[in-house]
Amino acid sequence: MYTTEITASPDETNEHITYGSAHIGGATSLKFSFDDTGMTILLRPKSSLTIGRRDETTNTIPDVDLAPYGAVERGVSRQHGRLDVAEGTIMLTDTGSSNGTYLNGQRLLPNQPRILREGDEVRFGKLVTHISFQ
Amino acid sequence: MELQFDPYSVLGISANATNRDIKRAYRRLARRLHPDVNPGNPAAAMQFQDITWAYNILTDPIGKTQVDRQIEENRQGTNTYFSLRVTPSKRTIAVMPEEQMIYLLAELHAAPQQEEVKRTLTKLNLTLVVDQSNSMNGSRMNRVKVAAQRLIDALTPDDILSIVGFNDRASVVLPATYADDKPQLKARVSIMASSGGTEIYRGLEAGIQENRKQFNPGMVNHILLLTDGHTYGDQERCLQLARDANNQGVSISVIGLGHDWNDKFLDSLAAIAGGTSSYIDTPDKVVGFFNEHVRSLTDVFSERLVLSVAPDPDVSIEMAFKLSPSPQSLELVDGRIPLGSLEAKRSVSLLLQFQLPANMPEGFRTVARLVAMGDIMQNDPQAFQVVSDISLEVAKNPHPDEPPQAIMDALSKLTLYRMQERAQHELEAGNVDEATRLLEHLATRLLERGHSALATTTLNEASQLKRTRALTDAGQKTLKYSTRALVRLDEEIASLMDEN
Numbered sequence: 275m276y277t278t279e280i281t282a283s284p285d286e287t288n289e290h291i292t293y294g295s296a297h298i299g300g301a302t303s304l305k306f307s308f309d310d311t312g313m314t315i316l317l318r319p320k321s322s323l324t325i326g327r328r329d330e331t332t333n334t335i336p337d338v339d340l341a342p343y344g345a346v347e348r349g350v351s352r353q354h355g356r357l358d359v360a361e362g363t364i365m366l367t368d369t370g371s372s373n374g375t376y377l378n379g380q381r382l383l384p385n386q387p388r389i390l391r392e393g394d395e396v397r398f399g400k401l402v403t404h405i406s407f408q
Numbered sequence: 409m410e411l412q413f414d415p416y417s418v419l420g421i422s423a424n425a426t427n428r429d430i431k432r433a434y435r436r437l438a439r440r441l442h443p444d445v446n447p448g449n450p451a452a453a454m455q456f457q458d459i460t461w462a463y464n465i466l467t468d469p470i471g472k473t474q475v476d477r478q479i480e481e482n483r484q485g486t487n488t489y490f491s492l493r494v495t496p497s498k499r500t501i502a503v504m505p506e507e508q509m510i511y512l513l514a515e516l517h518a519a520p521q522q523e524e525v526k527r528t529l530t531k532l533n534l535t536l537v538v539d540q541s542n543s544m545n546g547s548r549m550n551r552v553k554v555a556a557q558r559l560i561d562a563l564t565p566d567d568i569l570s571i572v573g574f575n576d577r578a579s580v581v582l583p584a585t586y587a588d589d590k591p592q593l594k595a596r597v598s599i600m601a602s603s604g605g606t607e608i609y610r611g612l613e614a615g616i617q618e619n620r621k622q623f624n625p626g627m628v629n630h631i632l633l634l635t636d637g638h639t640y641g642d643q644e645r646c647l648q649l650a651r652d653a654n655n656q657g658v659s660i661s662v663i664g665l666g667h668d669w670n671d672k673f674l675d676s677l678a679a680i681a682g683g684t685s686s687y688i689d690t691p692d693k694v695v696g697f698f699n700e701h702v703r704s705l706t707d708v709f710s711e712r713l714v715l716s717v718a719p720d721p722d723v724s725i726e727m728a729f730k731l732s733p734s735p736q737s738l739e740l741v742d743g744r745i746p747l748g749s750l751e752a753k754r755s756v757s758l759l760l761q762f763q764l765p766a767n768m769p770e771g772f773r774t775v776a777r778l779v780a781m782g783d784i785m786q787n788d789p790q791a792f793q794v795v796s797d798i799s800l801e802v803a804k805n806p807h808p809d810e811p812p813q814a815i816m817d818a819l820s821k822l823t824l825y826r827m828q829e830r831a832q833h834e835l836e837a838g839n840v841d842e843a844t845r846l847l848e849h850l851a852t853r854l855l856e857r858g859h860s861a862l863a864t865t866t867l868n869e870a871s872q873l874k875r876t877r878a879l880t881d882a883g884q885k886t887l888k889y890s891t892r893a894l895v896r897l898d899e900e901i902a903s904l905m906d907e908n
Contacts, residue, residue: 384421
């Protein structure tokens with residue numbers, strides 16, 4: 275099992291944004307655990323992070339690249355979703371992906387942010403991940 | 409162009425979707441909702457019409473331009489919304505050689521209101537339909553009159569009230585009128601008298617007629633029916649009236665006063681008409697009930713709320729039960745569950761039970777598509793809807809996944825209500841011993857959970873049943889409505905879920 279750490283959206287590295295403790299209880303990181311591979315991603319989201327799969331030909335480089343986790347086979351779009359930190363909560367938004375983003379089995383409508391909670395199951399296309407705060 | 413719903417969200421696609429995306433989304437949904445694969449599934453048929461409408465308008469270049477312009481205008485407006493959150497009891501389902509159940513907890517929340525904007529009370533077009541039969545004579549009628557007069561005090565001059573009394577026939581005590589001359593209204597109430605039998609159809613018909621005279625989509629159009637007796641031979645016609653009334657935007661709540669009325673019939677009537685049913689054992693509680701009922705009506709955020717439930721072709725819906733604000737069995741009317749009102753500060757939550765087919769292949773599969781529709785009082789246009797599409801993973805050896813606390817809690821409480829229901833059922837079938845056994849078991853379970861008073865009542869009824877082979881009318885209703893009240897979604901557990 276290996277963990278990738280992604281610190282921030284590239285243009286925001288120097289800006290320090292702290293969480294409100296309301297929802298994530300003083301945790302500083304968001305962990306994505308992938309069921310299939312047992313791999314994890316540790317994120318420290320600050321303001322906004324795009325999620326998708328890196329594609330050199332179209333020059334798409336998302337902040338969180340899911341390509342190493344089987345994104346292509348599992349139908350993750352190049353620009354699939356976005357994470358935003360707002361008022362101490364982390365919001366997940368589907369940004370018009372082809373195969374959808376599912377939060378605990380409920381399909382997210384594009385561009386309608388939803389709050390992420392500890393233990394949530396998030397599915398990008400057919401790529402299943404579980405969320406925990408650390 | 410007046411755009412009722414956002415066709416993009418109907419198809420679950422984003423506003424910058426290409427023509428190919430639109431076609432793809434439509435085909436995907438049409439495979440599940442097409443009438444050919446869904447015989448006898450009216451919700452699917454209706455939702456199919458919706459997606460076809462959305463597809464047609466978005467694939468027409470002129471239509472699409474108009475839609476985009478309208479959506480942009482709406483975005484700049486002040487319209488608010490409600491949300492629908494659906495949580496499944498399992499996120500991964502095991503492959504099984506037999507059919508299996510899954511539960512969905514559906515919660516409707518009004519959008520958070522801005523603090524600085526003081527919400528105005530929702531205007532009412534309220535009709536009281538009051539049983540004036542002989543049995544109402546005395547303290548019952550007196551308390552109802554006091555309750556009605558207090559209710560008149562609580563109304564604003566912009567509210568509309570009508571009152572219909574009924575026994576074997578109906579009489580309009582107060583034609584639908586603005587509540588601006590309160591002494592006059594109260595005087596009308598004070599001359600109500602009781603005599604004769606109970607024929608609910610007459611009263612309901614006249615009540616609906618009065619309510620319709622002043623029907624106003626900007627108001628809560630509501631009928632409150634109070635009775636203390638059985639109605640004979642007109643139940644089917646009453647249910648039909650209720651269905652029609654609700655289709656036209658009028659909701660009906662019922663109160664059974666005392667213990668000599670038909671609870672099954674009145675529960676069903678209220679469920680069909682998007683209202684609540686309540687058991688009031690003694691007349692002195694009527695005043696408080698009216699008060700609370702009117703308060704909740706004036707706090708309505710969204711009215712004429714229905715949930716359209718379209719299970720996938722191989723899935724069926726088995727049960728729908730409202731957990732809060734007032735627990736009760738729900739009815740599917742043409743694939744739609746009438747829900748009545750959504751209050752600004754109290755969410756509506758319900759538990760849906762679905763049966764999934766045997767031998768599902770591994771992979772991801774959709775289960776059902778839910779659409780909540782309602783009129784938001786402060787919006788212009790009022791009509792609003794939100795779609796929730798449920799899709800789960802089927803696997804050979806799924807991760808052990810505890811159902812969410814709120815669903816576990818609701819199910820264990822619902823078990824008590826159902827145990828009571830089963831006891832009644834066994835009793836009706838003549839199986840007194842089995843009914844007694846179930847009641848004794850229920851008493852034990854109630855005691856375990858700390859409901860000692862109700863446990864005692866249940867035990868008393870069980871021994872009554874042994875002796876006389878029947879329940880007391882009062883005991884039967886107390887058991888039913890008290891176990892029903894227990895099902896209310898625990899707010900602490902619900903908010904825990906929010907915090908997590």
